Amino acid sequence: MKHLLSVDDLDGADRIDEVMRLTDAFVEVSARTIPRVPALRGKTVAWLFYEDSTRTRLSFETAAKRLSADTMNFSVSTSSVKKGESLRDTALTVEAMGVDAIVVRHGSAGAPHRIAQWVGATVINAGDGWHEHPTQALLDTYTIRDKLGGLAGRHIAIIGDIKHSRVARSDVLAFTAMGAEVTLVAPPTLLPPSLEGWPVRVSHNLDAVLPTVDVAYLLRMQRERMTEALLPSLREYTACYGLTTRRVDLMDDKAIVMHPGPMNRGVEISAEVADLPRSVIVDQVRNGVAVRMAVLYLLLGAGTDLVAPDQEPDRS
């Protein structure tokens, strides 16, 4: 595997399991006093982020540093992109600096795939339009495995703005590959126009679904991607689909609540629910670093010792 553009590149449960096992090793590394291993020493990882990001960017950067890779930060807002440079020219310029991997986030579906055709470096999709966000799906899979012991036979409800969500697409692929059952819960206007080929059930009744779930996975209302009025009002959305404490009481005691962030507290999730012990949102962020270490290692680290401690003095 050279690139990670879609969850499908992992080719099913065996490969996803391999990432999960590598992640276990990197969780152990992350807990050390000096959380750094030399696995990617001499490799350079660059970021090409055309869209805003907090978690994804910070965790990829932390992951690369913990693997001793050099990192190259490319900020679109202060670059020649502002002068009209094309995606292709920008990607070729970044590659000419001698990078081994380019981590791309872009507002258009397929942009990382195009870059992978133009450059020789490894390309990792960190979110492309409404399309996919494979490393988010891997960290979500890892978090569920960690909290519930596995995904096989589990029932996961993905609730909210599915239509505009790259997270939902990647999560459906990963969760079902691992043997979970997925129900999408949303008003009809926030579902994709066609769900043909999606191995999921659909419901418009959150209260009916909640008692049956092991995981309630909430999505942000992606207002920046909405070009038309898809909802009468946010208040109405919250009344029908917001996860409130009353609704959490419908869930099994052991069921967990997840969210990829950024949360809109008071819209898709109430402030109190976000802070409940069963809400594992901060664990998702924490696992994101180890999962991205696993992905970078899998793509760039062939032949190096996985978790040997760093013998050189800490340079950070």
Ligand code: NCD
């Ligand atoms: C998501 C994204 O940007 O795709 N956030 C993330 O990466 N954790 C979801 C979102 O923006 O709502």
